[in-house]
Amino acid sequence: MSVVSLVRCGSYDSAELEGAVEKSLEKAGFAKECFAGARVAVKPNLLTVAKDDSAIITHPEFFRAAVRIIRAGGGTPVLVESPAVHSLQRVIKKTGYASVMEEERIEAADPARVKTLHFESAHRFKYIDISSAYFDADMIVGLPKFKTHGITYITGAVKLMFGAMPGMEKSKMHLRLPGHEDFADFLLDLYGAMTFGFDPPKPVLHIMDAIAVLEGEGPGQGGSPRQMNAVLAGKNGIAVDCAATCLAGLDIEKVSTIVKGFERGYGISSPSDLETVGEPVENLQMSDFVPASGDSIFSNAFRWPFNTRTFKNLFVERPVPRPELCTLCYQCRKICPAGAISKAVKGKNIPEYDYGACIRCYCCLEICPEGAIGKKPGRLQWLLGFLEK
């Protein structure tokens, strides 16, 4: 049985939050004394600069609550993160993490130091470069944010580990693995490596910030913050993601990292292996949570024949910047793994997109600080909806 604790928490008020996080650990069978003497790599979702209350990043007060508990248990918390485009220092400085890091005197690991992690049981990627700070740590604590995601449907504990890879290497993986299923396989190889690949394996704990979550066109500025009022904790990231997806009232069958995760022998093989403790699921479950529209073409049997340049343009949603919001900061251009974005042509104030080269990874959507990039359906996408009925 994989145990996931559910604790109600309605705000980021530090007193309420710290109590809720501590309770979630206890209920998940993890006494804070387990941190005694340990150097603990604490990995929030701090991919980019975003407002604290935008539900795009793990809330800095959630991070504060976790590091305080680790320290109270006798451990030494270290922030480990490798943002996609900006330096970690800049992301810290531009978010509420700056004051939390200073007030709590937390060290940030250098994301430029990288080491290769070998996991022989991985399906395809047996050697993955990750921040060497994970090697230096005795324990790993993931602090995922629950959000919708245009590719992986949801992002939570499993997808969080993607941030263990160095900065731009992440977006290059989208280029190597443009299909959703391949990408999910890679995420599970990485998750397996982080969980079982160290010698000896390091204790890993996932504490999910699902107090304010992101619905709609997440995981970036296109999504909408929404209260779920929950803290989830568990040792199995697939189980934590499964529980959170159920709380959102979403179909776990649409989350490849959960469905494929069940087949991996990573400690949970079906929803019946999941035991939730604490607050009853029905007390927190939502009935009108809005999923990301994504592009269902890649997640069903129709995928293969359409995964070509021509059919992609006809059937898959394309990212389109909006001139009224775009500031020509070119963060989208910097992150694009396919080199599909060029500078604006004269007279236009949006970047130029090459939709033939675009692999629909939606990294640009996620990174755009203005929420200026939307999705437009492919010209014949209506046909797919018709066929699926």
Ligand code: SF4
């Ligand atoms: S679309 Fe967004 S990320 Fe790209 S240049 Fe405009 S504001 Fe910057």
Ligand code: SF4
């Ligand atoms: S244009 Fe956007 S969606 Fe297309 S490959 Fe580049 S980053 Fe990905």
